[in-house]
Amino acid sequence: MQPFVLSRPKTLAEAGDLARAQPQDSALRAGGIDLIDRMKEGLEAPARLIELRWLGESEAVMRALGPDGEGLQIGALVTLAQLAGHEGLGEAYAALRQAAGSAATPTIRNAATLGGNLLQRPRCWYFRHADLVCLKKGGSACLAVSGENKYHAILGGGPSFIVHPSTLACALTALDAQVVIRGTEARTLPIAELFVTPKQDAKREHALQPGEVLVRAILPKPGAEQRSGYAAVKEKQSHDWPLAEAAVKMSLQSGVMTDVRVVLGHVAPIPWRSREAEAALEGKPASEALFAEAAKAALAEARPLRDNAYKIPLAQGLLREVLHRVAGVPLPE
Amino acid sequence: MSDRAGITRRGLFRGIGTAGLLAGCKPSERPPTTTDDPGAAASPGEETAVGPGPAPLSFTLNGEAKTLEVAPNITLLAALREQLRFTGTKVVCDRGACGACTVLIDGVPRNSCMTLAHDVAGAAVTTVEGLASGGKLSVLQQAFVRNDALQCGFCTSGMLMSCQGLLERTRGQKLAREDVEAAIAGNLCRCGTYPNVVAAVLEAAGGSA
CATH class of the missing domain: 3.30.390.50 (CO dehydrogenase flavoprotein, C-terminal domain)
Structure with a gap:
């Protein structure tokens, strides 16, 4: 990995300022599983990693896991292991518990977070290979169209044919989750609006702007039975x-x-x-x-x-x- | 062999390896040795910055306090092996896919290859070298030996740490086969020692309960 500075802001406001100051050359880091992987593969070389794990007590909402009114809130820094073992995810929210427990491996789940899982980049082998052309990397073609496409999209594809890599996204969408995003202002979106189709913009998979941080997901109060x-x-x-x-x-x-x-x-x-x-x-x-x-x-x-x-x-x-x-x-x- | 010759395989490679490597480096390619980031001192508010050059890091390794200078782009795995010379933790995939580099960070099994060294500031790290005490293998290690739970041994140090993590978080509980299988689902063994690993852990759990 190329050298970089680790910045450890105490507040989300500072984290956002740092990210906006270097939008092309910094990255927000939570568990860092996908980010470090992309950096090791030479796909990215940010000069600054802005560490969300070092946020202070004023941002405790980033680590919250529990009731939110009659629903449930999950901070972006909650790990997949915490979700998989959370008793508050009863039968109504079982899909999320099962999804979290099935992703990756136990050791990865001990580090990977809700926010990172939702915002990770696709696992397409053409995207992940630093030397290969890909629409997501500013290239002119999606090699999956005529190449090896065993693991690619069968629905909603084109011009890029990635499949969305997040396991939590599937469960959270079924549970009608909302996500809270904080930048210069806070906004709350139905989770479906977090995701960007390749027809909307082939270069991105989520709607966050530079300096915006995904703060938490909220599961609504469960319906009857x-x-x-x-x-x-x-x-x-x-x-x-x-x-x-x-x-x-x-x-x-x-x-x-x-x-x-x-x-x-x-x-x-x-x-x-x-x-x-x-x-x-x-x-x-x-x-x-x-x-x-x-x-x-x-x-x-x-x-x-x-x-x-x-x-x-x-x-x-x-x-x-x-x-x-x-x-x-x-x-x- | 190594006792008689007074030289070890690793020691020999280490001696000729670094000399050869440095000789082949242009000065600009050598790792930086000082922290010269002006931003670190001038950071706004409470934000602190580390790097990009080597910066001090303190943590506990197998119960012993360690302080070293390490750059932010060095993984915990690399710092353990190449700086602290704790080579029991193995490098295999270096992408979090195989589990050979598993260590305990504050008791939790983690992939040290996907962890930055500076992530463990102030934490307690346990590697395979921390399992034995006083020259005596731990109960778990002895169970591995008795149950023939390793073949080539490359996954073993990581496998042991995942199992140690399981034993620590379930102390006093009765373990089922499924518990062990779930705990080692991140440790790839190409020799296929899984059944013997499971038997070893169940034996160690029974023995220490």
Whole structure:
């Protein structure tokens, strides 16, 4: 890694000032897992790392994990290990607990944070190779279009075909989370508005401006009889990125599903909310046949590349599995 | 062998390696030896800055206070091995993907390759060298030996630290096979020693409970 200065501001205001002073040549650092990786790979060489872990007590909200009114707040510096073991994430928010516990490895989860997980850069091998062209690095083409695209997007792709790398993003989108961002002013966004599609701007995956810091996520008060779940398929049980993920949230009363959210991960450049699947399920009694129909609807618009058509049945099967589990309908043999 | 010859493999490489390396360096490529960042002193408010040159760092290593000068872009793994000469912690992937470099930071297993040395300021770091005491292997290490829980040994120092972390946070509790499997899910072993590692940890947990 190139030499750099570690800055340790005590307040978010100072951190923001430092970042705005050197927008092209500084980086905010929380757990630093993805950032250090990109620096080791020669993708970035910031002259200054602005350390969020050294923020003082006045910014305790960055580390908060607990009730927020009738909902739940999660500070950006909360680690995935803390989330995975948090008892406050009961059945209503189980999708987030399961997602956090499945990401990366136990040692990475002890360092990686909510904020860093949401804002990490894509894992596409063309992006991650310092010598290869990529739209995200200012290049003129997405090599995944005609290259090795086994792990790329089947939904919402183009002109870049990355899949969004954040596991927490999938679960938080299903749980209708909001994110609080602080720059010169504070703003709160539905989490869906945090993510930027490649059609909007191929060079970025999130909507934060230089000097803005993601402070916390807020989960709304759970609906009546709310339950949720998450699952991922990987080539390996650990140490691996998902091939596909599914997160589901619903209120289940007398077997009838309402307020349904269906989100697929690692199939699109953003966490992919399927309104088609939600419409198929909303207000109806849970059943095996309905779940199969919803899974079909969720992937109806999929446009696979050369090597990733396998993701269609994979994501369908995964979504059905999660729906069965969340609704308590036994899986068919 | 090494006793008789009075020379070790690592010692020999160390001697010829650094001399050769420095001889091949142009002066501008040598690592900086002073902190000459004017910004460090002139920082606004309470913000403090470290680097870019070597800066003082103090932490506890295996119960002993250590102070060294290290640049911010040096990982904890590199500082342990190359500056403090604690080479029990291994470098393999250097990207947080294999777990060979696992150490305990305040009792928590972490990848030292993805941790900057300055991240452990004031913290207590335990490496594999800290497990034995008084020349006697720890209960966990002895269980590894008894259960043949290593083959080539390259993952072992990291594997031991993940297992040590598990034993420390579950002290007095009964461990299941799944607990151990979950704890070592970040430690890659190409020799496939996992079943024996699990057996060793269960034995060590039973023995120390």
